[in-house]
Amino acid sequence: MWAEKLGKQLGRPTWSIGGWLVSRFFIRRNRVLEENAVKLCDIQPGDTVLEVGHGPGLGLQSAAKLLTDPNGRLIGVDYSEYMHSKASELLKEHLASGKLTLHHCDVAVLPLADNSVDKVFHCNCYYFWPDLRKGASELHRVMKPGAVMLTTLRLEMVSYMASKQVMPKDNWRPDLYMAALRDSGFTNIRMEDKQSQNITFQAIYATALK
Template sequence: MVLGPGPGVGLEAAARRCAHVIGVDPSDVMLAMARRRCAPLIARGRLRLAVGTAARTGEADTSVDVVISVNNLQLWPDVPAGLAELHRVLRPGGRMLLAAHEKWLPADLPTLANTVRAAGFTSVRTWTWEPPTRMASTAALLSAVRT
């Protein structure tokens, strides 16, 4: 599942590499853009788009293998509720990757890691990455596993 895929750039890349991908976004405008960009993948049944949020994905319990969220964590109104929902929809052993510009994080990485652990995730790992251009800010990443 790609959470908050926006216009679908990363969603398209994921759907080209995976058997089935779900894109969940609260914005009808972004879903329309993703639908246009990814129309062939949708037609082949490799991609499904759905209206939803981090806290309300609309997916069934333990139905998702991987959750990816890029540059939208800062938009979640309730981070603990979003993490609880992602924990619910991930299957045991499922993985989550959160990435955002460090300056946009709702808390520092150690605090975010503790919040992820409190939601029931294990193997929580954080790191930063410096993009190879001065135009982009430091990226903060967090990976975790649902046990």
Template sequence: MAGCMGAWRYVTSLEICRSLSNVIGPRHLLCRYNAAYLYLLGHVLELGFGPGVGLKDALAKLGPHGHLYGVDPSEYMHSVASRRLASGIQTGQVQLFSGTAESLPLPDGIIDRVFHCNCYYFWPDLDKACNEIKRVMKPGAFMVTTLSISVLRMLEDYGVFKDVKWQPQPYMEALQRANFTDVNMKSFQQGSFKYQAIFAAVK
């Protein structure tokens, strides 16, 4: 599967789409929680930006001297996000790239903050992706990813994620092998919606 739009992007059955319609809203919440955790400053990167919801929220929180980068393999999502972020792109504060986590079109050591949502379990090579992400991060930078284990389990039960290895532990172990520090996962709840955030830092 290409891209990192989240589970519902790959649902093709109308019946399942209707049954899972209640998780589309939470996906947007996860994007916004990511931006909230980052204390945005400097150069910020979103992986798998999808329709640009997370980047749009990040742009609103970023100061006038900050810079946003987005990388996503989907040309369609690039088109959608480009429209949503047109003003930031025009001013040069936002740059969107077509690419993957395993091969980021960015120079070494320029990123202060990284965030992604519903993404890591679509990366073909976790170790390569984690090492590549670390390459573009500055010393002292950190990363956060959000997910909802309860939603992912539901998708697995529906058969949508039959062959997707979504469990967070392999991803966290790959982060540690890439020498990220302070790798940990915390659980949160907003109203009735339960979700998790995985944190990792670069020394």
């Protein structure tokens, strides 16, 4: 029972004690993954960048620093109303300036135009998508030809949590996620081991093929 409740809070934190604890966990444990996802995306000053499952906003905060061109745009989406609120508070100056737009929505139904995004990143996110194929296909739709998507995770930790039945079904498995990307039209799909601040993590790359 506790594992199922934890899994639900990790996938969609709520306005509750559990949601607050998960938010603190994200801030403490996800920062390295968020910052490295941004770094590995090779964001350019004028890019339009999307983060899926932005959580409290750490990755968006890091990415915003790189979008120094007036044409640079940042978009965040999250299924959790609580995380949408937390990120809105953290990034209120970027929201006021018009550089950042946040959407409270499902990854399978993005309020974005076709072929409009240069870079996509997400961290500890895809395992909570109800349908990997629908999520991957929707991301492929909004990405420009040749656009790059980068996801980061700590596979050892995710695998351990899956063994405790915290993760829903088998969606956490990188091979299933990468297969969904391939089926949705992505190419150059690969997973690499990386290190940062004495932490080993995995980065999954994919390029939108049109």
